[in-house]
Amino acid sequence: MEKYSFLNDYSEGAHPAILKALSESNFQQMEGYGNDVIAEETKTILHQKMNQNSSEIFFVSGGTQANLIIISSALRPHESVISVDTGHITLREAGAIEATGHKINVVESTNGKITKELILPVLKEHDFGPHVVKPKMIYISNSTEVGTIYTKKELEELYAFAKENKMYLFLDGARLGAALTASDNDLTLEDVAKNTDVFTIGGTKNGALLGEVIVVNNEKLQEDFPFHIKQKGAMLSKGRLLSTQFRELFKDDLYFTLAKHANKMAEKLTKAILDQGYKMLADSTTNQIFPILPKELIQKLEKDFIFYRWKEIDENNIALRIVTSWATKEEKVEEFIEKLKP
């Protein structure tokens, strides 16, 4: 690529520390299928960071895979999952959830977040079983697909609501690093573990070659979980490839350092864009931002940079999606800012 890409947060390989760690233990013989010694170490580290030991921890390759395993292992055939319209499972996973037999109940949300108020009409509409599915799980992302994050209060209230209604709360953390290091965040990993039934910690978009951690908090959902990982083709023979990366990311908070960098780069871009008098489509404090720019300017920027044209706003303006990452070079951000100027 000759142009610099802000297209997504997975354009580069892995953080060098990760490659180094993989090399160092490369010739050590280890057990397969996730039973390696590094997996044990990594789980211990994560349990410490969550300040509890009761969650079960698994490592899989990717986000869609994690989502479909979690949802299909938790739900009985007639149960459904509620998601916002921008939820990754709704429109970006090629029907992965439905392919396991489950309906997604979609609710519209302007800021990518779900609330009790948005869920209540769904429950009411589904109050005449057995003619309809039974909503049993709430799916949320943090950060969301539009870059917003949940506050501690919001998460606690949502989890309380889920429990009252005998539903599970599942938090997709493909970009959990970005969320937990956002300037306006007040959640910790411990809070997330205490206020969800199951959640994931994304590695691919924050420094790893690939990998998502699945953390199953709810004891009921833990039963036989590895069978589902295997059945869906997600159990790597060389599980060490995943555990080694997450050990590296979490043993010294590299995970959070990397996410902070991504957020900082996005913040810098945001400030410059607002300074130039442009608006943003959504109030993101994480590594995905959605500036609304005039078409002419966009064409100019596209000579040197790659990004998504997210949404046509009006005849003259388009909202872009610009994504920064752990690997984003500050000099490229500055170049971009320079090009913004008239």
Next chain:
Amino acid sequence: MEKYSFLNDYSEGAHPAILKALSESNFQQMEGYGNDVIAEETKTILHQKMNQNSSEIFFVSGGTQANLIIISSALRPHESVISVDTGHITLREAGAIEATGHKINVVESTNGKITKELILPVLKEHDFGPHVVKPKMIYISNSTEVGTIYTKKELEELYAFAKENKMYLFLDGARLGAALTASDNDLTLEDVAKNTDVFTIGGTKNGALLGEVIVVNNEKLQEDFPFHIKQKGAMLSKGRLLSTQFRELFKDDLYFTLAKHANKMAEKLTKAILDQGYKMLADSTTNQIFPILPKELIQKLEKDFIFYRWKEIDENNIALRIVTSWATKEEKVEEFIEKLKP
């Protein structure tokens, strides 16, 4: 692990050349989801080795994943796949195929291979549709789960039979390297491509960190294939992780060199075992061997080595499964041979 493991062919990490290649391109920005430039290069290399360009080539993480994607994308809901009783899909994949809705018609085979003669009774038994499933695909492995391999003549005849009966032939090549470099092999990669509808080339068990190539030869099965990869959670954001490894394995025949080493180590063990007067459960010329040893000797060997106790033969003897790999150290093989002696 203090003991040396002959448990499987995925106890170590990756061949160093692979780690090096990953490091070298690490900071280069690339497109995601398998559309990276290295993927294009790798496909060109593989097309050359197959001496044709019409096959479509994809990279996924693991064998069970490849199997379930291939089978579920090829079959309509009422169609089934035929496999031998030792087939990986039959007993080692936690119901992955059935989870996509398809029955496996199991036939018993003593040597892990399937023949026209074994399939005919299945077709006869399923001649009263619509009350039964419709067998539509034949699943084979090369090398098989018991280490045996197909000859060129056997593969050609099986493919001709499949076509006559309007069935697909799918060859699972999780250990294709071992098969194609066996001392008694007469098949080439080109032969495999010409005599199957779809096949895989396993990386995990032959030097890669993870990864299987899916080669779709039959045009009908090519249609929309990427949708199925995505839907089953197998499309890596950083597809480069897979393509880079296979480029390394195939650009200079490293793949075959590694497999040869594994076979050679197994051959050395086989010779020594036979020299001592012991028998083998199956006639393997690849990297999995099944010596039948007396229990006392096994206990002695287990002090220094790890391997599977495969099958109880009689009161005094057990068949072991011993697996060698690209990483097997010759000195350890010699140590093992030494311990065999009375």
Next chain:
Amino acid sequence: MEKYSFLNDYSEGAHPAILKALSESNFQQMEGYGNDVIAEETKTILHQKMNQNSSEIFFVSGGTQANLIIISSALRPHESVISVDTGHITLREAGAIEATGHKINVVESTNGKITKELILPVLKEHDFGPHVVKPKMIYISNSTEVGTIYTKKELEELYAFAKENKMYLFLDGARLGAALTASDNDLTLEDVAKNTDVFTIGGTKNGALLGEVIVVNNEKLQEDFPFHIKQKGAMLSKGRLLSTQFRELFKDDLYFTLAKHANKMAEKLTKAILDQGYKMLADSTTNQIFPILPKELIQKLEKDFIFYRWKEIDENNIALRIVTSWATKEEKVEEFIEKLKP
């Protein structure tokens, strides 16, 4: 029930002619699984009424069953079906379609009908495969869930649009009788057969004990269709139970006579309701009507009649759903009208 029910069109048993026909052939031995002689006769009658012989015809028990068999047999795993929000498959079938692995793309429609204009945004939104499902089928109902019907021009245009976009058009005719005998209808059974890939003719709601005819017009969808009927548990051993009923309904147009009666009763109610100055929620000319009545009046009516409270309109008014059928007694309609008066 002491009150008279306008709750639905399946509160009574079957038309007496049907029970008589079942009795008459009761002791005749016949082949099972839909291969009975009466099935052959009935297919001939239906082919004549459709003025063509190329459609394949099957009989199953119910509407949800027909819908899930048709959709799951036609679609590959990554393909989806488009439906309006009030579509029966969307909200009234307990996730039956998703349980076979397929997503429903829901579009909002005020009158229960789908148009090219409503579909285009769905196609645009799904233009970035393989990350999304591939919309492959359009599902419509005639009459719709809100009692409206398609004109000949609308159906022809929709079918042309479907073909242009390589999609299938499936018409759910659970209430096809009501549609084809509505006062403003200009469609014939022949038109329906010529302008859909597959459609159903509902028996349960128009005089039968149970039963839906599935008419598969598209040759591609005909392949192996009976396997799907069997696999989904819909192939009755005594298929004669279904064929006998449909022979009776179609040999002398009883089907249309019964539907006309239902429509006439609804029309009579509609006229009286409008005469009293009340409005209707939807412009239905079939056997489901949705009058908006004041709560006080509703309470009065509920002393003698049963019907659904469909939707709260405002503080004082509720839209009801009133359904008439082949069995609705005109005297009960008149009693209802009398009670409407102040």
Next chain:
Amino acid sequence: MEKYSFLNDYSEGAHPAILKALSESNFQQMEGYGNDVIAEETKTILHQKMNQNSSEIFFVSGGTQANLIIISSALRPHESVISVDTGHITLREAGAIEATGHKINVVESTNGKITKELILPVLKEHDFGPHVVKPKMIYISNSTEVGTIYTKKELEELYAFAKENKMYLFLDGARLGAALTASDNDLTLEDVAKNTDVFTIGGTKNGALLGEVIVVNNEKLQEDFPFHIKQKGAMLSKGRLLSTQFRELFKDDLYFTLAKHANKMAEKLTKAILDQGYKMLADSTTNQIFPILPKELIQKLEKDFIFYRWKEIDENNIALRIVTSWATKEEKVEEFIEKLKP
């Protein structure tokens, strides 16, 4: 049909008392979807006959439908069901169980019955989860597909074994009438209810137009059961069609009277066949018998009768399947016997 058929037990319609009952209540308005008053009555009758009230009772159309609903509602995705090789779900349901995502573990059985001894090797083979499915349900039929029946002791022991191993026992009673009225039977309906987690009572093959009762004894399996009936397309709008038939069959033991007749006819045939010096393939005391007859005699019989050629025994002899039913005419049995004589 000009020839008399012993092909199966569903060649005729329904017992006249059933048609009469359907006619009598035909114009009475009733609630739909199985909530009719007759369903309540019928459940009360069945609870009395089972001498307990805790089982939940449902009515569906057919056997394959009942089987797939029961199995898919009870099992989680990674769980499997064990069946003998002749089990109806194994080879006669077009992959209906696998289509819901579940593997069937097949065990060979010479007499159609399953025992603890046959199951133990399956459990052993599946002792290395999560790489294999988890056997969770035992499926049996009574009478079996080869006409044999379970004794009280056998059923009690099997149920105890299932519970010890945390598995469910499901008894398919498509021909339960024949089993419970066999000359050598010592089981009652109460015994069946007390020694299974779930079972069915077949109507189609014993006098009804269609219909199977599903009796769910295990409280855990009762949860949300109607959702599964709906989702699989098995919830009839006019549920009265099913309940009315079973009320008629059970209010005065008609069900058992009819089954006894079928068995008596089979017994008469069996005696005559043995008297002529022929052998039977299986020791059936119910309404399916499997005489081994010389080909010449078979050709002679086929001039007047229809039956299955079940299995080639040797060059000269074939085992037939002859099925009698509630409707079998004794004079036809006598004609058949006459033709047997040299």
